[in-house]
Amino acid sequence: xxxxxxEAFTLFGQHILWSDMIGNILGLIxxxxxxxxxxxxxxxxxxxxxxxxxxxxxxxxGSAGKQAxxxxxxxxxxxxxxxxxxxxxxxxxxPRFATWRERAALVGSAAVGTVxxxxxxxxxxxxxWDPWPDAYIFVGTVVAMYAQARGMVEFWFAWLLVDxxxxxxxxxxxxxxxxxxxxxxxxxxxxxxxxxxxxxRESEQPALEGAPA
Numbered sequence: 176x177x178x179x180x181x182e183a184f185t186l187f188g189q190h191i192l193w194s195d196m197i198g199n200i201l202g203l204i205x206x207x208x209x210x211x212x213x214x215x216x217x218x219x220x221x222x223x224x225x226x227x228x229x230x231x232x233x234x235x236x237g238s239a240g241k242q243a244x245x246x247x248x249x250x251x252x253x254x255x256x257x258x259x260x261x262x263x264x265x266x267x268x269x270p271r272f273a274t275w276r277e278r279a280a281l282v283g284s285a286a287v288g289t290v291x292x293x294x295x296x297x298x299x300x301x302x303x304w305d306p307w308p309d310a311y312i313f314v315g316t317v318v319a320m321y322a323q324a325r326g327m328v329e330f331w332f333a334w335l336l337v338d339x340x341x342x343x344x345x346x347x348x349x350x351x352x353x354x355x356x357x358x359x360x361x362x363x364x365x366x367x368x369x370x371x372x373x374x375x376r377e378s379e380q381p382a383l384e385g386a387p388a
Contacts, residue, residue: 194230210367212267217253252324288314331368
């Protein structure tokens with residue numbers, strides 16, 4: 176991983192690392208595959224987490240820990256989508272809106288998790304340069320990926336909220352490529368949200384009597 180942490184090029188005065196660039200490009204591909212409900216979204220997300228773990232390990236332990244959790248959730252997502260892909264007529268997972276109880280659980284987990292992780296980061300300053308926003312992104316990413324694994328349309332909303340903090344935080348911490356990629360994430364999130372929203376509405380429509388399956 177040491178060779179991946181060397182500088183690839185300079186962009187707008189920002190030094191771009193190979194690990195930062197490759198890991199985030201893979202993350203972008205994973206999100207695009209998630210939009211298409213493609214099962215390969217999860218292995219690509221796992222590879223992205225592995226590379227970014229190497230990028231952060233040793234100087235941003237909290238961010239490295241986030242990537243370790245991302246890899247675990249990616250394995251969970253792969254298992255969930257494999258198990259549930261047959262429920263949709265096209266062989267992919269069928270998007271759905273979360274129930275109100277699930278939404279409350281997601282919001283509550285995000286709030287409690289953010290406070291807990293931020294307090295951990297504050298207790299151990301070497302884990303993070305900026306405890307509260309870093310904890311917000313950490314927990315928000317995990318919540319978004321969990322919702323994605325469960326096929327919930329709300330996972331796009333969670334990603335959008337993560338992006339709002341992720342862009343300035345990555346630029347401030349010197350990970351310029353991550354910041355640029357988060358901007359592109361925002362556009363993909365809006366398109367993906369629309370697609371999953373429409374697909375969830377289609378899956379809720381009752382079949383007409385006598386109509387072909």
